[in-house]
Amino acid sequence: MRIDLHTHSTASDGTDTPAELVRNAAAAGLDVVALTDHDTTRGHAEAAAALPEGLTLVTGAELSCRIEGVSLHMLAYLFDPDEPELLRERELVRDDRVPRARAMVAKLRELGVPVTWEQVARIAGDGSVGRPHIASALVDLGVVETVSDAFTREWLADGGRVFVPRHELDPFEAIRLVKAAGGVTVFAHPLAVKRGEVVPEEAVARLAAAGLDGIEADHMDHDAATRARLHGLAADLGLLATGSSDYHGSRKTCRLGEYTTDPEIYGEITRRATGAFPVPGAGGPRP
Known part of the structure; x- marks a missing residue:
């Protein structure tokens, strides 16, 4: 079973439409794909309507957060998209873009x-x-x-020459809001150092104590040693360790299914979620 829990569509900054994304996910041999556009759920309906038979869609979003001056992204899965508090915060972030x-x-x-x-x-x-x-x-x-x-200090990276801050969620508040909406939270690419400053492990431990469910350990921006370190950190903190492509279509070099999540971890995510449920595909045959 091949499971990719981090992808983007044209609803945020990917180049595939939501319908194209799920068709491409099926063609790549995935069994489960999560659509996690930045701070929006706008692509979910189109993706679900086009979902090929045999492919399951996990609805989600990647929430923009900041802790102690450091930017971080929080993957939120299977939450109620209409929960008013979380919806209001997503709209504030999106409107500032x-x-x-x-x-x-x-x-x-x-x-x-x-x-x-x-x-x-x-x-x-x-x-x-x-x-x-x-x-x-x-x-x-x-x-x-x-x-x-x-995405370097010369240009767009955090603290770079043309970087401009924007409204971002406090990650502790993000965890609270997602949980109140019945969802599950995973810290995306936590040690992607080439993107800029990263959150120290001490802060990850505080997030875990506040209810963080997991960390994205297997990711294209983590080398082998970093992936091993993150799996160890997840074990020490009692967190789920996921793997994902962070697919953006042609905008980035990552491929669908480049890294995947263990089926047991996926099962635990779905067991913890109460705000929404994975959507089984019935929109047509797999490519």
């Missing part, structure tokens, strides 16, 4: 980069605009070679 992106475009122009807001908005389309869309514009302009190359 446009003014933040405009401010970063302005900083780039001050540095002599001929990027325009119209270009970034066109790349984002109907998705929630974010740094990956600006990074794609920099690739199109030949400023950097890849989207990942834009």
Whole structure:
């Protein structure tokens, strides 16, 4: 059983529509895929409607958080999307994306980069605009070679020359809100050092004590030693250890199913969730 619990669609900063994403997940041989767009659940209905037979959809979102000045992402699974408190916080985060992106475009122009807001908005389309869309514009302009190359201190990384902060959740509050909505929380790519400063293990322990369910140990931004370290940390703290691709379509080099989650861990996630249930595919035959 192949399970990928972290993917993105055009509802945020991926390049596959939700329907394309689930079809591609089936073609990649996945049995379970989670759609975890940034701070939004807008792609869930389309993904569920197009879900091929034999593929199960886990609904979720990747919540933008910050602790002690360090940015982190919290994967939330199988929560009630209509729970009002969590919905209100997601909307606050999402609504802050446009003014933040405009401010970063302005900083780039001050540095002599001929990027325009119209270009970034066109790349984002109907998705929630974010740094990956600006990074794609920099690739199109030949400023950097890849989207990942834009996430450095020279450009878009936390604390970088054109970084602009935005509204982000306190992760302890995020855990509380997701649990109140019947969901399960997993700290995404916690030691992805190339993205910028990471949360210290002491803070991860405090998050675990506050009810964090798991950490994403197996991820393209973690080398073998880091993955082993995170599996050990999860065992020490009593956390679930997941694996995921963090697929963004053609925007990043990661492939669907590049890293996967153990079926027993997936089973525990579904047992803990009460806000929503995995959606079995019935939208047509697998590719």
